Amino acid sequence: MSESVIADFVGKFNASASERGEPATGRILLSQKRLVLAADAGKTTIPLSAIFDVAVGHVPQDLGKFFDSTVTIAFRKGDHRHVAAVEAGDDKIEKFSTVLFKALLNETTMTVKHPARLGGRVTDAAFHPAKLYLKPRMVRFKGPDSTFTVDLSTVTSFERSQREIDGKPREVLSVRHMQDGQAMTSLAAIDSGRKMSILGRYLRLEYSDIVADLEDTSLSEDETELLVAVYSTGSGVSLAKVVDVEPSQVQMLLSDLRNKGLIADGQDETELTAKGRIVVSDKLEDVNT
Numbered sequence: 346m347s348e349s350v351i352a353d354f355v356g357k358f359n360a361s362a363s364e365r366g367e368p369a370t371g372r373i374l375l376s377q378k379r380l381v382l383a384a385d386a387g388k389t390t391i392p393l394s395a396i397f398d399v400a401v402g403h404v405p406q407d408l409g410k411f412f413d414s415t416v417t418i419a420f421r422k423g424d425h426r427h428v429a430a431v432e433a434g435d436d437k438i439e440k441f442s443t444v445l446f447k448a449l450l451n452e453t454t455m456t457v458k459h460p461a462r463l464g465g466r467v468t469d470a471a472f473h474p475a476k477l478y479l480k481p482r483m484v485r486f487k488g489p490d491s492t493f494t495v496d497l498s499t500v501t502s503f504e505r506s507q508r509e510i511d512g513k514p515r516e517v518l519s520v521r522h523m524q525d526g527q528a529m530t531s532l533a534a535i536d537s538g539r540k541m542s543i544l545g546r547y548l549r550l551e552y553s554d555i556v557a558d559l560e561d562t563s564l565s566e567d568e569t570e571l572l573v574a575v576y577s578t579g580s581g582v583s584l585a586k587v588v589d590v591e592p593s594q595v596q597m598l599l600s601d602l603r604n605k606g607l608i609a610d611g612q613d614e615t616e617l618t619a620k621g622r623i624v625v626s627d628k629l630e631d632v633n634t
Contacts, residue, residue: 348376352444356433358382373431373441377448380418382429391429393449395420397539399546401442416442443481446547453477453540455533456510457486459493461519462530464629472510472534479547486533495531497551498619499523501626505541510534516541520548521630523622526576528629555619562605562620569628571598572607572617576625580614 352375357368371384380391398419416438418429433441457475460468475488482497502521507514515534518541522529535541564572567590574587584599585592599615602608607621617625 348378350374350376351448352441354433354437354441356431356437358384358431359429368430368432373433375441375445375448380429380445382431389429391418391420395422396449397421397426397542399442399445399449399543401438401546401550414438416445418445442550443479446543447479449543450540450547451478453535453537453544455486455535456515457488457534458532459486459491460524460529461532464528472532477533477544482551484544484548486531493524493531495520495522495524495548497548499622500548500552501528501623502630503545503548503552505545508532508534518545518548521626523626528626551619552623555623558606559620559623562607564605564607564624567594568598568602569624571595572602572621572625573628575602575608575615575621576617 352373354373355370356373357370358373359368369382369384369386371382371388374381374383378393380393380396382389382391396418400417400419402415414435415430415432418431420427420429431441432438453476455475455477456472458470458472460470462468473488473490475486475492478485478487480494484495484497486493486495499522500520501523504519506517506519508517509515510517515536516538517532517534520531520533522531533544535544567588570588571584571590574584578584578587583592585595588595590598599608602621603610605620606618607624608615609618610616
């Protein structure tokens with residue numbers, strides 16, 4: 346590999362584009378142009394431009410018995426689609442996945458609108474060009490006039506849709522997230538459907554795990570109302586007065602919400618966790634639609 350290597354470690358992988366047998370152990374090398382899986386029996390070279398999907402922690406069913414902590418890479422070779430699974434320790438996989446996403450997406454030119462919505466209110470912000478930069482668990486959009494960052498732990502929902510931008514239909518990613526304690530929606534358009542899919546995967550790194558955890562969490566109407574109150578009130582405001590419940594009952598509800606991982610005690614006040622923010626965001630969205 347003549348170009349600069351940005352990742353180089355030993356791990357396990359399915360060693361060829363067509364092989365579905367036991368994984369090989371060898372070197373995983375990544376540059377800004379290609380991914381190389383090198384084993385004693387040979388090597389597989391995957392141009393980054395051929396990669397159309399990256400899944401962290403997900404293993405195809407026919408490879409599941411061989412892999413645990415993985416990055417699974419879907420790519421095209423000629424007219425065929427293939428999957429390569431790479432396994433290593435948790436720390437290495439986390440670092441490798443971040444570097445791989447960066448190599449695939451960094452400096453991508455996008456058209457963004459931020460914020461498109463503040464709470465339930467549509468803003469008058471305009472679309473403008475921006476460069477995309479990934480950081481661990483964060484996405485930064487850097488434009489000539491403004492820069493904003495989305496913390497993956499604050500993402501509460503997202504969807505792909507078609508919108509007209511400058512008179513042309515464009516595929517747009519709508520990301521609902523929290524910033525400075527306020528719910529907002531940002532829009533980002535990319536001409537490449539391949540990069541749109543990969544960016545969606547990166548944004549889902551934390552969101553998918555949180556949503557899966559929430560599926561096993563049940564909430565009463567009182568608990569949901571109190572969560573919204575925690576979100577909407579500032580420090581020094583009595584939650585009991587906001588929700589019109591006895592203080593002793595509020596403390597019991599707060600204890601239940603804390604045990605369910607929906608709130609945490611901050612330095613000055615009770616704060617929503619990432620799980621709690623998703624619940625509140627969904628509730629507010631229901632109210633505003």
